[in-house]
Amino acid sequence: MADLNKNVKLVQRPVAMPTAACWALAEDPIPSPEAGQALVAIKHISLDPAQRAWMNEDCYVGCVALNSTMWAFAVGEVMNSLHPGFKTGDLVRGIMGVQQYSVMHGDDLELLDVKDEALSEHLGLYGMTGLTAYFGVTDLVDIKPGDQVLISTSAGAVGSIAAQIAKLKGAYVVGIAGGPEKVDFCVNEIGLDGCIDYKNHDFETRLAELMPDGVDIYFDNVGVPILDYVLKQINEEATIIICGAINQFQNMSDVSGPSQYLRIPERKASLLGFTYFHYSDRFHEGVKQLRDWIESGQIRSHEHPIDGLENFHDSFMKLFNGKHIGKLIINP
């Protein structure tokens, strides 16, 4: 065990995108657990767009206090437990923060049932991103064979899983990604029927080419302007699932609403929203189904791991500048 706990603190709130000045890499003494708590050695830390929201003073789930360790989902191994539910060696998950060690109350830790997969999969496929994808495309909408499904951020951690689930339900699935490398991944690695390169194509023209029968279901992670372009091409009784709006994290105090929203009444469409947290009582079901699909080879999971907390800022920015494929993870 190291003598100190390396951790990343939030020292300045960002206005739009975080800058390196928002963070300070610190070394603090490793804390000791008290009654009911456990000390966890963190193995993998999740990088998620939701963390950008947690940096705001008015975030819907509370916010990270200034000069405290940045929040993050993480998985690790229990080193010392004073909680009856955990023992040394247990593998656990929780919002343990961007650090090497964390003392957590046992009630805030989840004991993981790790089978053949890498522990890190419990941050991605079996964590917030995989479960977000799973519930988004299975609970809010009933995808049927032949449905015309469009998925944004289809090379990302959520979108790539959502798109593969839509495919295995028999839909015609088109992705949205930035650059030829990601388009290649979407079409040739995860088997989508097509992919719009929003950086190099005229979006509306390309959408009409790839989806000449219109859009029945759109899974949106990005917000406007793409949301507006899609609304113009939705079919009657289409469903738009709002999972996130990564474009909007650029300027949270001045979010752009979809100016094409009146296409919704015109076409008797529905716009439905959810977050991962709405399904906390069904995570077990989601993991079981995703594991079945992985084991039968019907879906594939992709990770983009990065080593070292000194790389936290650059790693976090990859969420927003598009420089990764699949699930971003940092190993402390």
Added chain:
Amino acid sequence: MADLNKNVKLVQRPVAMPTAACWALAEDPIPSPEAGQALVAIKHISLDPAQRAWMNEDCYVGCVALNSTMWAFAVGEVMNSLHPGFKTGDLVRGIMGVQQYSVMHGDDLELLDVKDEALSEHLGLYGMTGLTAYFGVTDLVDIKPGDQVLISTSAGAVGSIAAQIAKLKGAYVVGIAGGPEKVDFCVNEIGLDGCIDYKNHDFETRLAELMPDGVDIYFDNVGVPILDYVLKQINEEATIIICGAINQFQNMSDVSGPSQYLRIPERKASLLGFTYFHYSDRFHEGVKQLRDWIESGQIRSHEHPIDGLENFHDSFMKLFNGKHIGKLIINP
């Protein structure tokens, strides 16, 4: 029978709100029906916000040609029929236009079953506005006793019916209207639990006062900024029904989207849209139910009739400047 057919033609497309220069009052020969057609003497003409959309070149249902008679729903009496489905004296409804006489193909006319009610009710309560209200609050959402329901334009033709239906389903219903006269109508004439005077109250403060338990269902006829104010106060799993957006008719080429739409995923809410036309195969059911409610005294219908086609422009503008209560009708 008069010798000429007085009618109102669209002679200029409006950019935002129509001006008097958009219209010309004309007198043309009364047309004669050909095989399959019928000549109808129009008794009452409906004024509806949808007509503003029909004046645009890119309206979703096509548009009124320049220098032709303005489209409008109307009811009247068949004078001469060369269609086997209609005979002289039949009472009919159709998009017969802003005029005194219309020659219509029989396939575009609907034979009315008029009971004790005034014929004009088949434009309001038993027409587009009443049926829009009926399907909007009964088909897209299942209102239950105790639900917290907010209805915009609650002194208008659609909103006043929607609000009364929500009340008879046992909901706590708050309206939105402009000015003390309309607020008095909503609370004392149609029995709502409260009404926000958006012209004289601070909207968000008043909403929080009248709906301290939040909003479960919002029936929206107006769009932003009110839609955004409401989104901030919706409950978990709220439903927003988009029926129209009268505010947006001011500038159709630059509609404002709801910038608070990310409250929808935050709260697992739904935004659902529809138009009257989506329910054309169920109008009969709607009329039957509305008639039952009227006969048992559970809802009341209000009309605002105006005489004379020379008053068309001023009458039409009442839809947008808030100077009417209930259903606006012009008698040619």
